[in-house]
Amino acid sequence: MAAKSDQTRHRVADVALRMFRDIGFEKATMRAIAAEAGVSVGNAYYYFASKDDLVHELYLQVQGQHADRAAEAVVGFNDLSARLKATMHAGLDVMAPYHRFGADFIATAIRPASPVNPFNAESGSAREASLAIFRAAVDGARPGPPRRLRAELPGLLWLGYMGVTLFWVYDTSEGQRRTRKLVDGAAPLIARGLSLTRIPGVGRILDDAMDLGRTVRG
Amino acid sequence: MAAKSDQTRHRVADVALRMFRDIGFEKATMRAIAAEAGVSVGNAYYYFASKDDLVHELYLQVQGQHADRAAEAVVGFNDLSARLKATMHAGLDVMAPYHRFGADFIATAIRPASPVNPFNAESGSAREASLAIFRAAVDGARPGPPRRLRAELPGLLWLGYMGVTLFWVYDTSEGQRRTRKLVDGAAPLIARGLSLTRIPGVGRILDDAMDLGRTVRG
Numbered sequence: 001m002a003a004k005s006d007q008t009r010h011r012v013a014d015v016a017l018r019m020f021r022d023i024g025f026e027k028a029t030m031r032a033i034a035a036e037a038g039v040s041v042g043n044a045y046y047y048f049a050s051k052d053d054l055v056h057e058l059y060l061q062v063q064g065q066h067a068d069r070a071a072e073a074v075v076g077f078n079d080l081s082a083r084l085k086a087t088m089h090a091g092l093d094v095m096a097p098y099h100r101f102g103a104d105f106i107a108t109a110i111r112p113a114s115p116v117n118p119f120n121a122e123s124g125s126a127r128e129a130s131l132a133i134f135r136a137a138v139d140g141a142r143p144g145p146p147r148r149l150r151a152e153l154p155g156l157l158w159l160g161y162m163g164v165t166l167f168w169v170y171d172t173s174e175g176q177r178r179t180r181k182l183v184d185g186a187a188p189l190i191a192r193g194l195s196l197t198r199i200p201g202v203g204r205i206l207d208d209a210m211d212l213g214r215t216v217r218g
Numbered sequence: 219m220a221a222k223s224d225q226t227r228h229r230v231a232d233v234a235l236r237m238f239r240d241i242g243f244e245k246a247t248m249r250a251i252a253a254e255a256g257v258s259v260g261n262a263y264y265y266f267a268s269k270d271d272l273v274h275e276l277y278l279q280v281q282g283q284h285a286d287r288a289a290e291a292v293v294g295f296n297d298l299s300a301r302l303k304a305t306m307h308a309g310l311d312v313m314a315p316y317h318r319f320g321a322d323f324i325a326t327a328i329r330p331a332s333p334v335n336p337f338n339a340e341s342g343s344a345r346e347a348s349l350a351i352f353r354a355a356v357d358g359a360r361p362g363p364p365r366r367l368r369a370e371l372p373g374l375l376w377l378g379y380m381g382v383t384l385f386w387v388y389d390t391s392e393g394q395r396r397t398r399k400l401v402d403g404a405a406p407l408i409a410r411g412l413s414l415t416r417i418p419g420v421g422r423i424l425d426d427a428m429d430l431g432r433t434v435r436g
Binding site: 111166182 | 321322324325326328329330331337384385387388390396397399400403404407410411414417419420423426427430433434
């Protein structure tokens with residue numbers, strides 16, 4: 001029974017994600033999703049209480065694929081710039097089929113009460129999984145980043161990647177090539193910027209900024 | 219006639235903003251807003267084609283009030299840190315009554331097609347007005363910011379303020395005091411950071427980052 005129930009859950013999720021991608025978030029109603037998946041509406045709601053839950057499912061799937069692809073993509077790269085580039089491009093590759101749906105995803109995710117909100121306490125495990133992708137990029141880098149930043153860097157990179165994702169949602173260029181350029185240009189700048197934190201004045205401001213971050217965090 | 223029509227428009231907008239604030243965005247339907255304003259639903263739609271248009275109206279009002287208050291608040295302050303602090307606190311003061319509505323505002327504004335989206339070409343004049351607030355803060359500062367950054371600084375500060383606004387939306391502390399602390403701490407860090415751009419290595423990275431920004435912009 002568990003196996004059959006799992007299968008149904010997967011089918012509903014797969015159909016929903018395909019419909020989000022192909023006909024858009026608004027038109028893919030729970031009714032339409034259930035019909036397409038060949039289950040009753042009540043059954044669909046049994047697995048996913050709302051479309052928000054389906055968005056959460058998409059978020060987790062995209063994240064899992066991002067982690068897998070990034071792990072492959074960084075193999076053989078030692079310097080942080082190359083590892084960051086590979087990690088961010090892997091994320092864009094995974095998100096690419098969903099570009100049309102990106103705006104709806106963000107409008108859903110940005111609500112403070114949304115289970116998908118990356119800053120929400122409830123989505124803590126999803127955020128942890130996302131942070132882990134950037135922690136892997138940093139941990140494998142040789143030479144390693146400056147010691148004073150090592151603990152905070154994955155979180156800062158993840159935050160920067162949220163910015164890249166927002167840029168990608170608004171990027172209407174073919175194949176979102178402007179976002180690809182942004183990643184190509186930003187990765188080496190980040191690596192260069194990190195080396196500057198060894199200058200005492202720069203390091204002190206950074207320490208103070210991280211203190212401030214810790215103070216104002218909830 | 220024009221005067222009467224203007225009056226009606228203002229009344230609908232005022233009622234809508236009060237209802238957004240008091241009962242929330244979802245519950246304040248066009249029907250409820252029209253009834254409260256004492257006009258027909260058709261008449262309300264004549265002035266505002268959708269609730270998005272009312273959100274746009276709120277955005278413009280908040281911005282106008284922010285500009286006025288910031289202009290008063292910076293009087294007598296010369297150093298950039300104090301002027302930035304005054305400017306950002308003025309914005310938070312103006313937004314304060316709408317905190318409950320902040321999440322809906324952002325969820326509406328973040329859609330690429332929304333007239334309220336601050337990154338949207340259509341909202342160009344609203345963005346210009348918002349940039350002007352930060353340009354005024356920078357232009358009046360003595361000593362002025364480093365020359366290499368003078369042109370881009372208002373835009374960067376405005377982008378940072380968008381981040382502060384997002385932080386504020388998620389800030390559930392009483393009176394959003396965590397956001398106030400963030401502003402108090404960030405303003406002097408920004409001023410200190412600017413002085414570091416005179417270090418050659420720092421300046422070069424900044425120049426490259428601004429070049430990248432210009433390259434990837436639409």
